[in-house]
Amino acid sequence: xxxxxxxxxxxAVHQSFAGTPDARLAQIMSRLVAHMHxxxxxxxxxxxxxxxxxxxxxxxxxxxxxxxxxxxxxxxVLGVSMLIDAINHRMPEGATETTVLGPFHVADAPLxxxxxxxxxxxxxxxxxxxxxxxxxxxTPLAGAQIDVWQSDAEGFYDLQxxxxxxxxxxxxxxxxxxxxxxxxxxxxxxxxIPDDGPVxxxxxxxxxxxxRPAHVHFMIAAPDxxxxxxxxxxxxxxxxxxxxxxxxxxxxxxxxxxxxxxxLPDGSVTAQPWRHLSYQFGLKPxxx
Amino acid sequence: xxxxxxxxxxxAVHQSFAGTPDARLAQIMSRLVAHMHxxxxxxxxxxxxxxxxxxxxxxxxxxxxxxxxxxxxxxxVLGVSMLIDAINHRMPEGATETTVLGPFHVADAPLxxxxxxxxxxxxxxxxxxxxxxxxxxxTPLAGAQIDVWQSDAEGFYDLQxxxxxxxxxxxxxxxxxxxxxxxxxxxxxxxxIPDDGPVxxxxxxxxxxxxRPAHVHFMIAAPDxxxxxxxxxxxxxxxxxxxxxxxxxxxxxxxxxxxxxxxLPDGSVTAQPWRHLSYQFGLKPxxx
Numbered sequence: 319x320x321x322x323x324x325x326x327x328x329x330a331v332h333q334s335f336a337g338t339p340d341a342r343l344a345q346i347m348s349r350l351v352a353h354m355h356x357x358x359x360x361x362x363x364x365x366x367x368x369x370x371x372x373x374x375x376x377x378x379x380x381x382x383x384x385x386x387x388x389x390x391x392x393x394x395v396l397g398v399s400m401l402i403d404a405i406n407h408r409m410p411e412g413a414t415e416t417t418v419l420g421p422f423h424v425a426d427a428p429l430x431x432x433x434x435x436x437x438x439x440x441x442x443x444x445x446x447x448x449x450x451x452x453x454x455x456x457t458p459l460a461g462a463q464i465d466v467w468q469s470d471a472e473g474f475y476d477l478q479x480x481x482x483x484x485x486x487x488x489x490x491x492x493x494x495x496x497x498x499x500x501x502x503x504x505x506x507x508x509x510x511i512p513d514d515g516p517v518x519x520x521x522x523x524x525x526x527x528x529x530r531p532a533h534v535h536f537m538i539a540a541p542d543x544x545x546x547x548x549x550x551x552x553x554x555x556x557x558x559x560x561x562x563x564x565x566x567x568x569x570x571x572x573x574x575x576x577x578x579x580x581x582l583p584d585g586s587v588t589a590q591p592w593r594h595l596s597y598q599f600g601l602k603p604x605x606x
Numbered sequence: 607x608x609x610x611x612x613x614x615x616x617x618a619v620h621q622s623f624a625g626t627p628d629a630r631l632a633q634i635m636s637r638l639v640a641h642m643h644x645x646x647x648x649x650x651x652x653x654x655x656x657x658x659x660x661x662x663x664x665x666x667x668x669x670x671x672x673x674x675x676x677x678x679x680x681x682x683v684l685g686v687s688m689l690i691d692a693i694n695h696r697m698p699e700g701a702t703e704t705t706v707l708g709p710f711h712v713a714d715a716p717l718x719x720x721x722x723x724x725x726x727x728x729x730x731x732x733x734x735x736x737x738x739x740x741x742x743x744x745t746p747l748a749g750a751q752i753d754v755w756q757s758d759a760e761g762f763y764d765l766q767x768x769x770x771x772x773x774x775x776x777x778x779x780x781x782x783x784x785x786x787x788x789x790x791x792x793x794x795x796x797x798x799i800p801d802d803g804p805v806x807x808x809x810x811x812x813x814x815x816x817x818r819p820a821h822v823h824f825m826i827a828a829p830d831x832x833x834x835x836x837x838x839x840x841x842x843x844x845x846x847x848x849x850x851x852x853x854x855x856x857x858x859x860x861x862x863x864x865x866x867x868x869x870l871p872d873g874s875v876t877a878q879p880w881r882h883l884s885y886q887f888g889l890k891p892x893x894x
Contacts, residue, residue, distance in 0.1 A: 320847060320854040322685075324692045330852055331685035338812040346655070347812060349648045355689055357641035361634050362693045372677045379667010389660045397610075397619035401643055404612045405650050524626040524635060559608060564618055566608040 328355045374516050381515045385477045387421045391517045394418055394563035395526070412454030413602040416548050417565040420535065421512075422475040423467060427488040433584050435502040438486035442471035442504025444592035445574065446582050450497045451538055451599050458497025459601060462540035465490050466501070468533070473509025500584060505574060505593055506532045508557050521562070528562050531555035533570075536599065543601035550597050572597050616643045662804050669803045673765050675709045679805045682706055682851035683814070700742030701890040704836050705853040708823065709800075710763040711755060718777040721872050723790040726774035730759035730792025732880040733862065734870050738785045739826055739887050746785025747889060750828035753778050754789070756821070761797025788872055793862060793881055796820045796845050809850070816850050819843035821858075824887065831889035838885050860885050 322330055331351045338344035363371070378388045393399045399418045407416040430436060451462040467488035469475055476486040487506075491499045510528035513521055521528050533549035551558060551571045558566050574593045581587055583594070610618050619639045626632035651659070666676045681687045687706045695704040718724060739750040755776035757763055764774040775794075779787045798816035801809055809816050821837035839846060839859045846854050862881045869875050871882070 320849075321856050322688060322692065322852060324689060327685045327689050327692060327852060334685075334814055334848075334852075335812050337814070340811070343811060346649050346651075349645055351684060353641050353645035353648070354684065354686060357637055358686060358689050359693070360637045360641070363634075363690055365690065365694055367634070368681070368687075368690050372675065372681070375663065375677050376667045376670045376675070379664045379670070382664050382667070387660065387664070389663050393656070393660070396639060396642065397615045397622075398642060398646060399656075400610060401612060401615050401646050402651055402653065402656050404610065404615060405647070406653055523628070523631060524623050526622055526625070560622075561608075564610060564615060564622075568609050 324359060328352070331355070374520075377516045386512065386515075388512075388515050388517055390419075390421050391511060391515075392520075394420070394511070394565075395517055395521065397564045400564045407602075410454055410602060412452070412456065413600045414546055414548055414598075415567045415569050416546060417567060417570065418563055419537075419547050420563075420565075422477055423465070423535065423537065424477070424485075424488065427465060427467065427490050428485055430489040430491055430501065432491055432494060432498075432500050433502070433586075434489065434491075436466065436487060436489040437502065437504050438476075438484065440470045440482075440486050440504060444588060444590055445503045445505045445595060446500070446584075446592060447503060447534070447595045447597075448498065448500040448583055449536075449597050449599055451493045451499070451540065451601060452497055453543070453603065454600055458493070458495075459540045459543070460493055460495045460497060462493040462497070462499075462538055462543075462601070463490060464493065464499050465535075465537040465539075466503075467535045468503065468506040469509050471504055471507050473507040473532075478512075502582075503534075506534055506552065508532045508555055511562055526562065527560065529557045530561050530563060531557035531566060534595070538599055538601060540601055542604055544604055546599060546601055548599075550595065612647060616640070619643070662808075665804045674800065674803075676800075676803050676805055678707075678709055679799060679803075680808075682708070682799070682853075683805055683809065685852045688852045695890075698742055698890060700740070700744065701888045702834055702836055702886075703855045703857050704834060705855060705858065706851055707825075707835050708851075708853075710765055711753070711823065711825065712765070712773075712776065715753060715755065715776040715778050716773055718779055718789065720779055720782060720786075720788050721790070721874075722777065722779075724754065724775060724777040725790065725792050726764075726772065728758045728770075728774050728792060732876060732878055733791045733793045733883060734788070734872075734880060735791060735822070735883045735885075736786065736788040736871055737824075737885050737887055739781045739787070739828065739889060740785055741831070741891065742888055746781070746783075747828045747831070748781055748783045748785060750781040750785070750787075750826055750831075750889070751778060752781065752787050753823075753825040753827075754791075755823045756791065756794040757797050759792055759795050761795040761820075766800075790870075791822075794820045794822055794840065796843055799850055814850065815848065817845045818849050818851060819845040819854060822883070826887055826889060828889055830892055832892055834887060834889055836887075838883065 451459045513528040532552040539545040623635045739747045801816040820840040827833040
């Protein structure tokens with residue numbers, strides 16, 4: 319193997335991976351090499367462009383940490399996350415559509431009882447959420463774990479406000495015997511994805527805006543069902559048609575209904591106007 | 607833009623980049639999105655595989671620093687570096703072929719006079735190198751800057767031996783009025799590319815060895831000529847046909863001739879056997 323030209327180098331690299339024991343890894347490397355070499359022959363990068371790409375990828379890795387995953391953000395803005403989502407979630411009738419996880423989920427949000435206020439005192443317009451978890455036939459699923467997380471009224475997650483000193487606007491709840499769950503929160507806001515890193519530089523250079531329409535994240539798990547990862551978007555948001563991460567599906571847009579002061583669905587009373595989100599989630603059974 | 611499926615997401619991402627002001631960046635992003643989405647549809651990664659890829663890329667960025675560039679190493683083992691080299695260096699007759707820069711070059715190697723011993727006392731078999739720098743017609747180029755760097759007799763670069771405490775086996779020289787340069791060193795050894803990081807893990811998982819055949823790196827610069835980046839490989843090395851980074855070209859393999867004790871080409875005398883490398887470098891004129 320020597321003296322490769324622009325075409326024979328690809329065969330040589332394929333040959334080098336020929337001894338890969340794991341069939342799936344062999345397939346992935348083979349397709350990766352084929353597509354990557356085709357891309358490079360297609361754009362014929364200069365040495366300086368190659369160096370710039372290496373610098374971009376290195377910076378993307380180096381800005382990532384426990385609170386920030388810039389490669390996921392990159393996959394998001396390139397539509398890669400939603401493409402992988404589409405490939406992996408062909409949904410049956412009655413199952414809620416899925417969307418990106420996003421970079422702001424944390425594994426161990428506070429465990430809360432139904433009815434809890436998950437705002438941790440962060441200011442905003444009162445939101446009352448009630449949901450229910452069903453199978454595709456509409457049978458309620460009791461004891462499902464609901465993981466919820468969202469931005470504050472200015473579009474920031476608690477992870478982006480370390481000075482706030484703790485978890486806010488995220489919780490884990492359980493559905494009751496009728497598959498229902500409910501909590502108090504505040505209305506989320508549209509927000510820009512973090513755009514002070516390499517991905518932000520890419521968006522700026524290509525005149526793309528970094529905004530996502532306002533939404534609440536849900537991850538819902540129950541035994542014998544696929545874990546659902548989705549958002550519910552606020553109807554009327556100006557970014558529904560230009561989400562920076564391509565995450566909007568019509569079925570996931572819901573009215574956050576404006577309500578006058580008075581009784582909330584759980585019987586408590588508020589002296590302020592509030593908004594009401596009511597949404598049914600359908601889980602997809604695990605293929606047997 | 608919403609409700610994308612596995613096909614329409616690609617159009618949506620293309621559309622999002624439609625306002626890119628720089629034509630070259632627009633072209634690169636368009637081709638990147640096309641090839642990347644095609645790759646993903648082709649292999650249909652699971653969510654877990656996507657997470658593994660994100661973890662791999664993040665680790666590749668995070669292990670990189672001033673002394674180590676793991677993304678260049680990744681490009682090397684995937685044949686990407688040599689493909690870009692082939693695209694950018696279509697060489698005229700009389701010009702030396704090019705190969706990868708590799709991760710061990712540093713910008714400010716010690717300036718040395720011809721005849722210097724660049725080994726900095728590192729043990730090994732004495733090597734005497736004499737070269738000359740020519741244009742494609744064979745006219746000597748005086749005053750060219752020759753940057754040279756190489757491994758020690760155990761296959762390590764000075765950067766990999768911080769305990770050695772300084773620069774060794776690297777230098778910058780100038781060609782004399784006849785285009786000649788010469789120095790003393792030691793014979794380099796074959797060595798594995800750094801395989802304790804993500805790229806090493808990839809090689810291990812695919813049963814590829816990390817070895818490169820023994821070589822001396824040269825970067826040669828002269829006004830009005832393209833800077834030449836190349837290696838000269840030691841003839842007979844066992845890895846010439848399986849270089850982990852696909853960098854070998856037949857024209858770059860040279861005899862490191864075994865010589866008996868006695869006079870060196872510069873008139874000095876050695877009591878030990880030594881080896882002699884003599885190589886002519888041809889530079890390519892900058893296109894006018």
